[in-house]
Amino acid sequence: MKLYAQHGFGDGEKLAEGFADGSLAGVVFGAKDIAPERLAERLGEIRQQWPDAALLFDPQYYVSLLGDNPNVRLNNLEDYPYYSAMRRGRLEPADVIEQELRKVLEYQVGLPVSGIIAPNILISRSFEHAEAVIAKNFVRSARKVYAALTDTRPLYATLAISREALADKAELQAFLTDITLLDNRPDGFYLLIAGRSSEARAEIFHADVIAGWMLLNHSLKVNGYEVVNGYSDLVSPFLGAVGGDVGCSGWFNTLRVFSMERFAPTASGGRQPVQRYLSNRLLNRITFIELNALRRAFPELVNGLKRDSEFDTPEPERSKEVLQSWEALNALLKKVTTGEPDDNLKKCLIALDAAENLYARIRATGFALDAKSGGQHIEPLRDGIELFKKLAEF
């Protein structure tokens, strides 16, 4: 599995350094955080410096249904020519869906991207709801509309699904049975799994959600699609283990968990989060303070990679945190996603056992990790793998 940067506001030198480290194989830009004129410029710069980098643009069309929400924050998104607020009801006729697809795809065809991401709406409630029918129609029509533009770059259909919808296994299976049988196939899928908030990790690290997300990756891959997982961050290794091709992660929490709250925040302000070190042994990030306190007693917390040096200082530079994260995540992906799914899943389970063991040893010292640094992700991941194995008939 490859790692792409999930692009957000204020990229600075991060992308260049991530590519130079060999941690990143591509980047997914998001419309909200970059102005249209700057996007074309930035894509050109990266293309020139890193000609092999995958360059994608998420049009973030799903935001258009937020409509009159008073908290909506579109930033640059409203400057894109394809964007306008939409009502779900307007998207019911097939010809309107084709018009919307054409607007977004035409815009991207003019960009120096390496693949084209087709727009879609979020399936926020259930696969039985009318919005799932609309989402399926976006997927079904994408190839036809794109073919008329005579562009040959790979086409990715967006599938944006809330964790609530994903939790119903019977509905998910029925949806997948439909979506894997397309007459006009895209080349791949850009998959987004939405939590209610980027801060609510437990929403994503839930056995049903993990199993459903893995199942989507596996089934789509078996059916010959390339699968790009947006905002997948630390779930990526488990998705790559069963067939996912790409995982994405960025430098803010809002670029590590997908949530519509990012476009309509309910609260503003707050302190800047403390810098965190991604420990592959824990399959989690811990604060630099915790790292400094524990690394002598538990040297296996440290990955032994080049960017560890960013955390050798009393307080690491904030802009470097993501470089360590990308490097560690990329190393993790290489470890558990390069074989066949059966073997990869065994490696994932071994990694989870090792993480649990280290957490137990840390706990035994009486040292209290903060809530986000703790081992609450272990059990849902393990249960998620077991549930996935059952659903995928392993």
Next chain:
Amino acid sequence: MAFTTPTAEQIQAQFPQIEEVEFIQKGGFKAVYRAQIAGRLEAFKLVHIPNLQGEEFAEEFREECLKRITREVQVLGRCQTPFLVKLGSLPPTEAHLGDQEFVAYTEEFLCGDDLKKLIDQRSKPDEYDVRALAVCLLKAIRELWGMGIIHRDIKPGNVIKLNDPQRPFVLLDLGIAYSIVDTPLTFGAEHRPPPGTFRYLAPEMLQPNFRVSLDFRSDIYTTGLTVFEYAAGQHPLAEGRDDLVTTLSRILRERPKPLAQFRPEFSPMVLRTVDQMLKKWPALRPANLDELIARLEVRP
């Protein structure tokens, strides 16, 4: 509904263009003969139309049988692939032989054994042969699906192995093929068990509403079964002495044996692909036919 096999004399009396005729085999509804027509060897087929006289839907049932046979022949006539049996010179013709009613037509005569016979003889095909079988069947499925047709009866007994490198395997018998484009022709379908031979039914065909959601992935499953049985010499689920209920229960609940258990020397890609074709949930079967064929095809 059993029927009496018409004799060669009865057939030749009704079809004087047939110079020689020799009985080959008989199934539930069909008798097959080797026939010489205008100097050419063909397979002469008689499909029995059961007489339900006195029963409530007798005429509708007869109509359905006639339509089904006509459809099979029409589909064959439209197919270009060499991996489906081709039509012969006699178009579908109603025939009364003795006191029984049939539809007669001819197909090309294929000189070869069916896979059931080869499996019974314990032939042990190599990987190249097994891949060729999978590719031929998948190309036939692709052709049929392009016309909105699902075969629904792919099984070793319906596949002939030929001694022809351009055409190593040919799929027969579209008798229960199902069109998703046309009106389903199975009369009173909701009250009937699924067609096909029970050991060769895809799990979704055992669901009560299977007809509304059926697609070519059922044929991928039965191709997987056929390829597995040809390679392994045994069915991946059913066992010889199983009764009907046990067989159906295995299809729905039991995981098939992995092909590696029988042919560990095969390449991992082939073993994985065949196992994946046998997944119970259709969305887990590899359904990109072009990609699947490219993967399995052996290129010189």
